[in-house]
Amino acid sequence: MDIRLSTARGRWVILTTVLGSSMALLDSTVVNVALPRIGDDLHAELSSLQWITNAYTVTLAGLILLGGSLGDRYGRRRVFVIGVVWFAFGSLLCGLAPSTGVLIFARALQGIGGALLTPGSLAIIQAGFHPDDRSRAVGMWSGLGGIGSAIGPFVGGWLVDGPGWRWVFLINLPLAALCVPVALRHVPETRDPRHHGRFDMGGALLCAFALALLAYSLIAQNPWAGALGVAGAVSFVLVEKRRSDPMLPLSIFSSRLFSMVNIVTLCVYAALGGFFFLGTLQLQVVAGYSPLAAGTALLPTTVLLLLFSARSGQLADRIGPRAPLTVGPLLCAGGLLLMLRVGRHASYPTDVLPALLVLGAGLVTLIAPLTSTVLSSVETARAGLASGVNNAAARAAGLIAVAALPFLTGMGPEAYHSATAFDRSFNKAMPICAGVLIVGAFIAFLTVRRPAPSGPAPVRAESEHRMSCGLTAPPLEHVTTDTPPERRRT
Known part of the structure; x- marks a missing residue:
């Protein structure tokens, strides 16, 4: 692809990738500002606040490598858009959550969406822009994303003090509503023609499973969960070592x-x-x-x-x-x-x-x-x-x-x-x-x-x-x- 940054299409591509990546980036930081209000409103214990943070991280960390592979195989725009929609659905469920259990589940869904859209946002720019404009496009993407990161905690605090903590999540809905149609209209579809082999879904699930159990063992002070988490981590290493197309090639x-x-x-x-x-x-x-x-x-x-x-x-x-x-x-x-x-x-x-x-x-x-x-x-x-x-x-x-x-x-x-x-x-x-x-x-x-x-x-x-x-x-x-x-x- 040879999109030029000076064109309207180039600017639309920058806009939609920044919006998508910013949603996932902000939800990694601004939620911390809202935790005391969430705890008071939902009568949550400290362990629930820990899981409100960690449920998102478990699925994001466990699946982010798989998300990049899916984009390379099935189309970066397609997987990016699916990730944005998935993230928006998770955000809606977070904003409407009547209990901490529902909120924790919704945060895990957000993490899955983040794992799909985060690798794709930069991959779209790398694959779509003309080589002469690629570095400048990445610079704009990175700079605008940095500004969003800088103001994120301020915006989160303003929302919590104003309309309430639920809007820390609901604010993602209008961003997604703008991001998706722009992506579908202006972002070209790209794939990696050399991508082949099966997806290491088992490795990804084992990774997320091990992380979740290790976190649970520390939060609940449950040694049996810790032992299972360690066993899951060892199993993940063994699976990745034996697969011909692992999610994480240990040779790296x-x-x-x-x-x-x-x-x-x-x-x-x-x-x-x-x-x-x-x-x-x-x-x-x-x-x-x-x-x-x-x-x-x-x-x-x-x-x-x-x-x-x-x-x-x-x-x-x-x-x-x-x-x-x-x-x-x-x-x-x-x-x-x-x-x-x-x-x-x-x-x-x-x-x-x-x-x-x-x-x-x-x-x-x-x-x-x-x-x-x-x-x-x-x-x-x-x-x-x-x-x-x-x-x-x-x-x-x-x-x-x-x-x-x-x-x-x-x-x-x-x-x-x-x-x-x-x-x-x-x-x-x-x-x-x-x-x-x-x-x-x-x-x-x-x-x-x-x-x-x-x-x-x-x-x-x-x-x-x-x-x-x-x-x-x-x-x-x-x-x-x-x-x-x-x-x-x-």
Whole structure:
């Protein structure tokens, strides 16, 4: 396909892909702002709030690699549109949910929709635009998506304070109503003609099953579920090892650099997942912020990412990934430790803002080099897979953190109704998250080096990709063997 960015069709394609990806991105972040109100309205215990967050992540992380394969095989536009409609249906059910059980089920449905539409949004641009316009189109997609990510918590807080928490989900309906007809009219259908073989549905379901059981074992403090979750994870590895066309080819981990960077990813996004789940609750339950104020309080972090991630990526290209992947987690750890100052009647300028600025500086230092190193650690043909694995690993790490931290810090079922009890647990959780980040920095310092130039040409992530605000997972790249020459290292 040769869509030009200067044409009306090109602008429509950008619009619909940004709208689709933004729906899934926002629901990974803005729901945290609404959790206290949801809990009060539905009389939910803390474990239910954990599942409202994790049900979405379980299905998204478990199926996102499968979603990309479905698009390549059956048509990227088709799978993208199905994902948007599915996501909208899940959002409607979330908005109408009469109980926490229904809401949790609906959130799992949303995750399935997100797994279908998220890989397709960028794949449509990669496959549809003229090679001369592709980098600019990706830059627009990434930049506009970054802006949406930056304002997401603010919009979520405004909706919760205004029409109510249900509109955090219902706002997706008009977005989907615009996205679907535009996609059907203006987005060309593309497939990968080389895609063949059966789909690894069994592997995808085993992955989601293992993640769900591990999360349940931590939330419900049920060791038998944990044992079943571990067994499911082992079974997933065995299934993937024996299949001729696995969802996750284990040979990709033969790259030591790829394996080590994914361990760093697990550390970083486990800490971030725990912070963004507990941090928004801390601001509301303990510091007394309204949902709007809590959402607005988080803006500096995403604004810093939006403004400086591309420059950070360029710096990492010059000096190598080791220093950024070491310094970035240490800065993030410092930001989380500064959050210990956020207690009752916390002052935003002196207590909250300094912590978020240090955290934001760490994320700016870290996220672009992380994405670039993941892509550069494998051959070009496997870059899309590598990015998907890295994205799924990050989401799984956040899921486990949200499940584990309340258990590790002794939070009771009603802890979020007591400022004293929640503050006590939060002050235990932030050092744990900081410690995990320090472990990640130590691993990066010992193991991460600049990718060797020899062997099959690795992928270099262009700066346009690095503008994404990776608060819940690294930016998801879709790179194929027909990647244009300007995306290849020479």
